[in-house]
Amino acid sequence: ETYFRARLALLMKPALDSMALRKKSISNLIRLGVNPILAANTQYMQRSTVSLVINLVGLQNAVYGILGFKNDKAGQEILHKVIETAVDIASKKSKDLGVNIIVTMTETDGSERFTTLDGEKYGKSSVQQITDNETYSQGIVFDIDTLSALTGKSAEITECNKISKTLNGSLFIQIAMQKGTQADKIKKIIEKGASITSSFKPVMQVSTCGNCGFKDEKLGDKCPACKSTYII
Ligand SMILES: [Zn+2]
Incomplete structure (x- = not known):
């Protein structure tokens, strides 16, 4: 578990460095007016700055699945420790880089990408072992x-x-x-x-009728509005 958190720290630092670098280069492009979308619409430009966001996707899978803790008091303790570590690193890095860094646990469209990547790297069965329906916890x-x-x-x-x-x-x-x-x-x-x-x-x-878009509690195998059986 100590190793896990050390590794988290080790991985977070370069990730945040590269995020900050990317933010800077995008901001430069905008400032120089070479971002094609913004350059074409410069009438009402306003400058503001965004924070870097670290989203802890699959944290429960990691703690309960990989580290082997149960979802009980001891397991939750570890979960907290991991979050504390992440927030700690984020705040230190935030001072170093001079950007605001936020640590969240929120939903993402990227979970599928992670399971695919991990499936390729560690084998699909390893991913199945630690997930309920092949998506990581959000x-x-x-x-x-x-x-x-x-x-x-x-x-x-x-x-x-x-x-x-x-x-x-x-x-x-x-x-x-x-x-x-x-x-x-x-x-x-x-x-x-x-x-x-x-x-x-x-x-x-x-359920929605694929033919007419009818949506209702009563929608069964056949659409009551258009009699279509194409239900999605
Ligand atoms: Zn219908």
Whole structure:
């Protein structure tokens, strides 16, 4: 675990260096007016600066999957230690480079790319061993039943609050709903989520008619609007 964090530090430093360099070169291009999109639209230009963002994707997979800890008190302790290390390095590097650096656990489109890269490097079965559905963890996910049973004082929520306090960026909380969840149940869970978390995103797969775009709870094998059986 110490080795893991040392390695994280070792990998974060050059990554941040190169991010800062890239930011500088993009900023230079903009300043010199050679960025083609911006150069064509210079009428209402305003200059502002952005922070560098480190997103801890797959942190749970690493701690529970690779390091072999369980999702219990001891495992969560390690998770915190890793986040603290990341924030610590980010703040040191931030001073060195003179740019603001944020450490977050949020959602990303890039998770698939990571699993593909790791699959090529370590073998697909290694990736399958540490993931549920071949995507790496992004923030924290609750399913409806888990969240319904929680209160603001539950260990899971305390854990979320602790993580978001340690991060200097945000923590993404997702509420996963099964396909076809009833509307009143969705309403209840959204109210529940709002009362015990600071922010969350409800996620549910919704069937849509591929022919006319009809979307409804009642959509089964056949679209009631256009009779098409092409349901996606
Ligand atoms: Zn239809």
